[in-house]
Amino acid sequence: MFVVMQAQATEEHVRAVCQKIESLGLRSHISAGTQRFGIAVIGEIGALDPAFFDELPGVQEVLLISKRYKLVSREVKPENTVIHFPGSQATIGGSELGIIAGPCAVESAEQVFGLAECIAGLGVRFFRAGAFKPRTSPYSFQGLGLEGLRLLAEVRRRFGLLIVTEAINEASLDLVEQYADVIQIGARNMQNYSLLKRAGQARKPVLLKRGLSATLEEFLLAAEYVMNEGNHQVILCERGIRTFVDHSRNTLDLSIVPAIQRESHLPIMVDPSHGTGKRNKVIPLSRAAVAVGCDGLMLEVHDNPEQARSDGAQSIFPWQLEELIRQVRPIAEVLDRTVASPAETRGATPLHATAARAAGSAAERDDEPASA
Ligand code: PEP
Ligand code: MN
Numbered sequence: 012m013f014v015v016m017q018a019q020a021t022e023e024h025v026r027a028v029c030q031k032i033e034s035l036g037l038r039s040h041i042s043a044g045t046q047r048f049g050i051a052v053i054g055e056i057g058a059l060d061p062a063f064f065d066e067l068p069g070v071q072e073v074l075l076i077s078k079r080y081k082l083v084s085r086e087v088k089p090e091n092t093v094i095h096f097p098g099s100q101a102t103i104g105g106s107e108l109g110i111i112a113g114p115c116a117v118e119s120a121e122q123v124f125g126l127a128e129c130i131a132g133l134g135v136r137f138f139r140a141g142a143f144k145p146r147t148s149p150y151s152f153q154g155l156g157l158e159g160l161r162l163l164a165e166v167r168r169r170f171g172l173l174i175v176t177e178a179i180n181e182a183s184l185d186l187v188e189q190y191a192d193v194i195q196i197g198a199r200n201m202q203n204y205s206l207l208k209r210a211g212q213a214r215k216p217v218l219l220k221r222g223l224s225a226t227l228e229e230f231l232l233a234a235e236y237v238m239n240e241g242n243h244q245v246i247l248c249e250r251g252i253r254t255f256v257d258h259s260r261n262t263l264d265l266s267i268v269p270a271i272q273r274e275s276h277l278p279i280m281v282d283p284s285h286g287t288g289k290r291n292k293v294i295p296l297s298r299a300a301v302a303v304g305c306d307g308l309m310l311e312v313h314d315n316p317e318q319a320r321s322d323g324a325q326s327i328f329p330w331q332l333e334e335l336i337r338q339v340r341p342i343a344e345v346l347d348r349t350v351a352s353p354a355e356t357r358g359a360t361p362l363h364a365t366a367a368r369a370a371g372s373a374a375e376r377d378d379e380p381a382s383a
Pocket of ligand 1 (some may be wrong): 115141145196197199200220250285
């Protein structure tokens with residue numbers, strides 16, 4: 012239920028509606044967008060009669076929200092959510108395409124500093140790398156944990172990059188919240204409701220990846236869990252779903268981008284690395300993702316993917332990231348979006364990817380099988 016207020020409604024009118032909502036054991040959320048100003052009624056509404064609010068002063072009309080998700084929906088907030096980062100010009104969901112790049116996992120200081128220098132040198136604003144890794148096999152590398160987070164904090168300090176890293180449970184979220192600029196919740200945890208609630212209590216934006224077999228409604232209800240706890244800075248990320256195909260690790264479902272944009276005001280990014288599992292498909296699917304209108308790309312990059320401790324087969328070389336950005340920029344421009352260039356980003360450093368380019372062109376011919 013959404014109580015639309017008249018343009019001339021006073022603070023007192025708004026307060027009275029909120030009090031009425033709360034007196035029914037429900038919660039109120041004031042939505043003061045440019046297009047509509049009103050109060051969402053949150054909770055188990057059941058057979059609550061809209062007439063209950065109709066007669067209150069300042070109320071224009073009462074709308075019934077037809078969807079199970081409310082705070083994420085355009086019915087409550089028609090205009091797009093743009094995520095801002097204190098002390099940075101970076102945004103996600105605004106006119107600039109958000110690009111998040113980095114290795115699957117933090118492996119060593121040398122690895123993250125070398126890659127971060129290349130990535131910052133390309134004008135990218137966000138660096139990704141997992142310190143806590145949810146792996147299919149318990150025998151696979153599980154991440155460097157706190158040591159990894161400390162290295163990521165050093166990446167931020169040295170290169171001016173914003174840090175995106177995953178929390179896999181409540182304990183790791185406590186740490187990630189302190190070290191990261193964006194808390195990533197991975198596909199495997201999209202329906203870990205206690206973790207979603209904990210992310211909702213955090214004061215940092217949350218990047219929520221779509222579950223391996225999640226429907227659009229399940230995906231948006233997961234985001235609703237985070238928002239329902241008070242954290243409205245949620246970024247959605249399509250990362251491929253499990254299908255019958257065996258030519259790629261997952262099937263990147265680009266059709267969910269316009270479907271989400273119709274339903275929700277939240278930014279939606281695309282991860283063509285996990286979405287395909289194969290290096291040679293990352294640039295083509297990145298072009299397609301930008302063309303379909305996503306708000307940004309999450310990309311795995313490694314300077315020595317054959318030695319990567321996770322997801323080497325889908326990691327592109329730094330020189331390929333440079334090529335990818337060159338290719339998606341004109342596509343973004345068709346949609347009135349921009350892609351930051353090195354000159355525009357803070358802390359930009361020169362690109363030292365020439366050696367990687369030479370090494371990379373040979374390895375690129377290999378089409379390794381997708382790894383878990
Ligand atoms: C990742 O981004 O490193 C990751 C594990 O992704 P996903 O949760 O989409 O598998
Ligand atoms: Mn990965």
